[in-house]
């Protein structure tokens with residue numbers, strides 16, 4: 001009995017690890033249409049992008065990497081998914097997180113700061129810097 005459970009845990013453990021390694025975009029399907037269409041009040045503003053870059057370094061780089069390439073099994077944000085996501089979709093993800101897949105909620109950050117992070121993610125600077 002004990003041995004059986006050990007084997008089962010091993011199997012489920014592996015499944016959980018595999019699920020974590022694979023980026024999944026389930027969250028995108030959960031975003032309500034009204035949220036998806038929300039506009040970023042700071043889009044394209046240089047000072048907001050700079051503030052967003054600092055917030056990213058403080059809160060996000062430990063998982064997504066200082067260069068946004070992803071770290072320790074966490075996903076890169078230099079992807080078509082992030083590029084094609086609307087500001088509202090990313091804002092929704094920052095508020096709600098995707099806890100089941102290891103992305104924390106950032107509802108503790110004030111709304112303006114979350115929009116600044118979105119402005120940074122959507123800014124052209126970092127995308128052109130590395131590629």
Ligand code: HEC
Pocket residue numbers: 022023024025026027056059060061062063064074075077079081082090093094098101102103104106117
């Ligand atoms: C504890 C680690 C961790 C931290 C810190 C973190 N994230 Fe994530 N993030 C993840 C993981 C894991 C996923 C993948 C979730 C999934 O598979 O659905 C993710 C997904 C994302 C995605 C969607 C990527 C995609 O291709 O679907 C975005 C955008 C994102 N994070 C932005 C941020 C931002 C901005 C911050 C900082 C405010 C941040 N994350 C902080 C772990 C983290």
